[in-house]
Amino acid sequence: MSMAGNLRKVTHLSGVGGLRKVARLARRRPRVDLSHPARSPLGSSVVNCVTYRDGVRVPGGSDLVDAVERVRKKGDGFVWLGLHEPTDQEFAGIAELFDLHPLAVEDAVEAHQRPKLERYGETLFAVFKTVCYVEHEELTATSEVVNTGEIMVFVGEDFVITVRHGMHGSLGPLREGLEADPQQLAKGPAAVLHAIADHVVDDYLLVTDSVQADIDQVEMDVFAENGARADPGRIYQLKRELLELKRAVVPLGRPVEDLATRPIRVVDPEIQAYFRDVLDHLMRAKEQIASFDELLNSILQAHLAQVTVAQNEDMRKITAWAAVIAVPTMVCGVYGMNFDYMPELHWSFGYPLVIGVMAVACLALYRGFRRSGWL
Numbered sequence: 506m507s508m509a510g511n512l513r514k515v516t517h518l519s520g521v522g523g524l525r526k527v528a529r530l531a532r533r534r535p536r537v538d539l540s541h542p543a544r545s546p547l548g549s550s551v552v553n554c555v556t557y558r559d560g561v562r563v564p565g566g567s568d569l570v571d572a573v574e575r576v577r578k579k580g581d582g583f584v585w586l587g588l589h590e591p592t593d594q595e596f597a598g599i600a601e602l603f604d605l606h607p608l609a610v611e612d613a614v615e616a617h618q619r620p621k622l623e624r625y626g627e628t629l630f631a632v633f634k635t636v637c638y639v640e641h642e643e644l645t646a647t648s649e650v651v652n653t654g655e656i657m658v659f660v661g662e663d664f665v666i667t668v669r670h671g672m673h674g675s676l677g678p679l680r681e682g683l684e685a686d687p688q689q690l691a692k693g694p695a696a697v698l699h700a701i702a703d704h705v706v707d708d709y710l711l712v713t714d715s716v717q718a719d720i721d722q723v724e725m726d727v728f729a730e731n732g733a734r735a736d737p738g739r740i741y742q743l744k745r746e747l748l749e750l751k752r753a754v755v756p757l758g759r760p761v762e763d764l765a766t767r768p769i770r771v772v773d774p775e776i777q778a779y780f781r782d783v784l785d786h787l788m789r790a791k792e793q794i795a796s797f798d799e800l801l802n803s804i805l806q807a808h809l810a811q812v813t814v815a816q817n818e819d820m821r822k823i824t825a826w827a828a829v830i831a832v833p834t835m836v837c838g839v840y841g842m843n844f845d846y847m848p849e850l851h852w853s854f855g856y857p858l859v860i861g862v863m864a865v866a867c868l869a870l871y872r873g874f875r876r877s878g879w880l
Contacts, residue, residue, distance in 0.1 A: 550591035552669070553680065558582035560691030562684055573602065576663045583663045583694050585680075590616075590670055603664055606630070613657040616670040620753065622760030629660040629771050631698065631760060633705045634753030635674035638715040646738025650719060650746035651712060653753055656705065658698055660771050665694040667701065679704050695776040702761060702783050709754050709790040713797070716750070719743060720797060720804075727808045740805050747797055754790050761787055825874040832870065833863040 556563040556572050558581055563572075576582050586599070593614055600610045606625035612618050612632065623630045635654040644650070654671020667676060683690045683700055690696055720743060726735045764772060765780035772780075836859060852858075874880040 550588045550595050552587040552589050553677075554584070554586045555680075556582060556584050557690060560687030560689070570602070573664070580663075583661075583665060585665045585694075585697060586667070587676060587680075588666070588668045591668060596668075599666070603659065603661065603666065604628075605659060605666075609659065613659070613668045616655055618655060618657070620757040620760060622763055624769070627661060627770065629658075629698070629769065631658045631660070631702075631764075632656075633658070633701065633757065635669075635671060635705055636708055636712050636750055636753050637673040638712045644719050644722065644739050644742070646736055646742050648739075648742060650716065650743065651750045653749060656701060658701055660694045660698050662694070662771060665697045667697075674705075674708075676701065676704075692773060692776060695772040698764075698772070699776050699779045699783065702764070702780065703786075706757075706761075706783050706786045706790065709750075710786060710793075712750060713790055713793045716743070716747065716797060717793070720800060724800075724804055727804055727811070735808060737805065737808055740801060740808065744798070744801050744805075747794065747801065751794050751798070754787065754794055758784075758787060758791065821879045825870075825879040829867050829870045829874070832866045836863050 556576065558576075563582070573584055576584060588596075588599075591599075591614060596610060596614055599605070600607070604626075605628060609623065609625055609628070609630040612630070618632045620634050621632050633656045635656055637652050637654075639649045639652050641648045641650070652671075652673060654669065654674045656670075656674060656676070657668040659666040659668075669676065679700055683697065689700075723735075723739055723743060727740075729735070761780060761784045763769075765777055765784045768774075840859065871880065
């Protein structure tokens with residue numbers, strides 16, 4: 506039976522007696538190879554469970570408890586356990602086997618955690634917010650631009666446990682990349698932690714580049730000829746999605762800085778140099794997000810200014826036409842009062858004269874407003 510298959514039983518058993526039952530089950534049940542990056546065919550939350558020694562995957566499946574005992578007895582290698590959205594019951598046996606702190610276990614099972622780095626004894630617990638860009642043909646006021654998930658990482662002297670929440674951020678390609686570089690993987694669990702941090706931050710940069718394209722499109726639409734008619738809801742939607750991205754990126758700065766600068770027992774000083782590179786990329790992503798926020802504020806203000814200018818132009822046109830119409834209205838109002846003695850009331854050319862005067866006055870007003878730019 507593979508390590509992942511045994512792990513499924515560990516989640517329902519606790520204590521030494523329970524672990525012995527797992528060993529007996531391993532001898533009775535047929536072996537199932539769960540080394541493939543896909544989800545466990547047993548239906549549990551286990552995605553992958555592999556032992557590494559000297560940066561090389563130990564071939565074949567073995568009992569989880571025995572594998573951990575051998576790693577700890579020899580003091581060489583480590584176990585990498587990958588989970589996807591485990592339940593409390595599924596994680597209970599794992600927490601007991603690896604002596605994980607209850608507070609860290611609670612955070613790992615419950616999603617929507619803030620990026621952070623915590624130390625519980627000899628175990629390091631890190632939370633990363635993963636992000637991905639949601640493709641869309643056209644940005645609307647309801648378009649989803651950024652989707653987020655989470656990766657929790659437990660790092661010990663001889664184990665790495667990754668807990669993933671969300672439908673994206675798979676660590677399968679990352680695992681394959683590490684296995685292709687045994688020299689880096691031989692540096693231990695801290696190398697896996699660095700690879701995950703680097704993978705997450707690189708995704709930040711990819712998402713910011715995609716968001717930049719959306720912002721550029723909105724900017725072009727706002728400053729187009731009919732920019733005042735652009736939908737401001739798209740700008741607000743981008744700001745909301747940018748806020749979601751900001752919540753993932755900005756809080757991660759302090760944890761990565763600690764990994765890069767502060768002495769941590771499970772993080773080799775050689776690995777800390779790699780974390781400094783991750784910190785540089787993270788700072789770049791933070792600066793881009795801050796510039797996006799300022800740019801969207803400027804675009805929104807420019808759009809509101811354009812709307813105000815357009816409204817002023819409309820009001821000037823309405824006022825000009827009202828002035829033009831006021832002249833014949835006034836003359837017609839005077840002649841509509843039905844007095845007996847009115848100027849040229851009984852003259853045969855009185856009507857054409859009044860019409861002509863009104864036409865000339867309206868034409869003069871129209872030309873005046875056209876010259877002043879009101880019409």
